[in-house]
Amino acid sequence: MTPDACCRPEEIYAIEDLEKNRSYGRKALEQEMGGLSEKADVVIIGGGIIGVSTAYYLAKKGARNVILLERSMLGSGATGKCAGGIRTQFSTEINLQFSILSRRVFDGFKDEFGVDPEFRTIGYLFVGCAREQMEVLEHTANMVRLAGVEMELLSPDEISRRWPALMVEDLIGGSYTPGDGYAGPNEVLQGFARGARRLGVKIREGEEAAAIRLAGDRVEAVETSAAQRIWTPTVVNAAGPYAARVAGMAGLELPVRPLRRQVFFTAPLEGLAPRLPMVIDLEYGWYARGEGGGFLLAGPQDRESSFNEGTDFEGKEWAAARAVHRIPIMEQGSIARGWAGLYEISPDHHAIIGAFPELKGFICANGFSGHGFQHSPAAGMVVAEIILEGRPRSLDISPLRPERFRQGDLVREPLTALKD
Numbered sequence: 001m002t003p004d005a006c007c008r009p010e011e012i013y014a015i016e017d018l019e020k021n022r023s024y025g026r027k028a029l030e031q032e033m034g035g036l037s038e039k040a041d042v043v044i045i046g047g048g049i050i051g052v053s054t055a056y057y058l059a060k061k062g063a064r065n066v067i068l069l070e071r072s073m074l075g076s077g078a079t080g081k082c083a084g085g086i087r088t089q090f091s092t093e094i095n096l097q098f099s100i101l102s103r104r105v106f107d108g109f110k111d112e113f114g115v116d117p118e119f120r121t122i123g124y125l126f127v128g129c130a131r132e133q134m135e136v137l138e139h140t141a142n143m144v145r146l147a148g149v150e151m152e153l154l155s156p157d158e159i160s161r162r163w164p165a166l167m168v169e170d171l172i173g174g175s176y177t178p179g180d181g182y183a184g185p186n187e188v189l190q191g192f193a194r195g196a197r198r199l200g201v202k203i204r205e206g207e208e209a210a211a212i213r214l215a216g217d218r219v220e221a222v223e224t225s226a227a228q229r230i231w232t233p234t235v236v237n238a239a240g241p242y243a244a245r246v247a248g249m250a251g252l253e254l255p256v257r258p259l260r261r262q263v264f265f266t267a268p269l270e271g272l273a274p275r276l277p278m279v280i281d282l283e284y285g286w287y288a289r290g291e292g293g294g295f296l297l298a299g300p301q302d303r304e305s306s307f308n309e310g311t312d313f314e315g316k317e318w319a320a321a322r323a324v325h326r327i328p329i330m331e332q333g334s335i336a337r338g339w340a341g342l343y344e345i346s347p348d349h350h351a352i353i354g355a356f357p358e359l360k361g362f363i364c365a366n367g368f369s370g371h372g373f374q375h376s377p378a379a380g381m382v383v384a385e386i387i388l389e390g391r392p393r394s395l396d397i398s399p400l401r402p403e404r405f406r407q408g409d410l411v412r413e414p415l416t417a418l419k420d
């Protein structure tokens, strides 16, 4: 669909047209829905970072009638629990390209959105204890350097020299990208949402997508918890950890599962907190970075899928043990608080973007597997291009197509803080 075509009334599924394909007429339909129906060019399901970014880029590229449905509050899902990490150290070309494109947006965010994303350039340090981990880091260094990104491979001695607070005895080495860092998920979310609203997107909080209606091999409407039927040719699934449920409403099997990750914060370390980059321990799937004079510490990630978002004592113990092991000064710290959120995990730890061949108009933007915040600008951009221009122009996202799993064509990303 071109931007112009998107807004032409004859391209939109009008109630009159739909009646032709129905066994019941408009009156019955409107009675069934309490008379409430409307039309949209695109309905986005989910008001996390992926939904608001998509909304913004759709509107920026000319879509005029876009509705975003968020069943709770914007950012109440995984986005609100996110650690804000932004990195270029990814081992696959597609993830690297997502990072590079997204970083351009983060760098110009304040100018474009009028909101400071609070980007802190603290660097990212991956550390490894096994030869295979170092091989991944070496491969990654070769790839990201070709793209012009500064990345160093470091020996344990060099790591210790630069950051004496780190225990390095069990390490084989590490890799460091000084330009990486973290930003504020809420600030970025509000920037996108504000930009989208300014360009006319209707963002409706407290309204859930309850059902998706199909007409043959097309999407035709979304029904909401407010007894509203929204006729639309295009639905974007931006439901994060709930993506498989939303895909199920359209009769699709989407391999995205929710996995709880706990996160804890130490109390300030009273002038003792060493200056450290974001440290990711590949051996344990653990990470930490400075936060308000203390530290943000990763807790464990569950092995079993669930929608449980509670923290527990074992999680706190796990985080503290990993912290004291890698940063011994942590012995003097105490955990002040914590929370848990849900990763939206795909089988190969890469996003799933695009439509399934068997259903037109249902666009997935899911499965970011722990890096959806940092890739949200590029994700929103390519989803908007798919919808308005018929194909993604900014990046070749064919490795992320939804049908790759049944084709057995996976793109594995080992460079994560996830433990399988």
Ligand SMILES: Cc1cc2nc3c(=O)[nH]c(=O)nc-3n(C[C@H](O)[C@H](O)[C@H](O)COP(=O)(O)OP(=O)(O)OC[C@H]3O[C@@H](n4cnc5c(N)ncnc54)[C@H](O)[C@@H]3O)c2cc1C
Residues within 6 Å of the ligand: 045, 046, 047, 048, 049, 050, 051, 069, 070, 071, 072, 073, 074, 075, 076, 077, 078, 079, 080, 081, 082, 083, 084, 085, 086, 207, 208, 209, 210, 238, 239, 240, 241, 242, 246, 261, 262, 263, 340, 341, 342, 343, 344, 365, 366, 368, 369, 370, 371, 372, 373, 374, 375
């Ligand atoms: C502890 C933790 C730390 C993380 N750290 C990082 C990090 O450092 N860097 C990084 O890049 N990523 C990180 N992530 C991952 C990142 O948070 C996610 O990839 C990203 O937020 C996903 O955004 P989303 O919009 O897809 O999902 P969400 O933010 O979960 O948004 C989905 C929204 O859809 C809504 N919804 C669901 N079903 C419906 C429905 N039927 N109708 C209407 N609305 C619906 C939900 O209420 C929710 O608000 C972390 C995740 C966790 C849990």
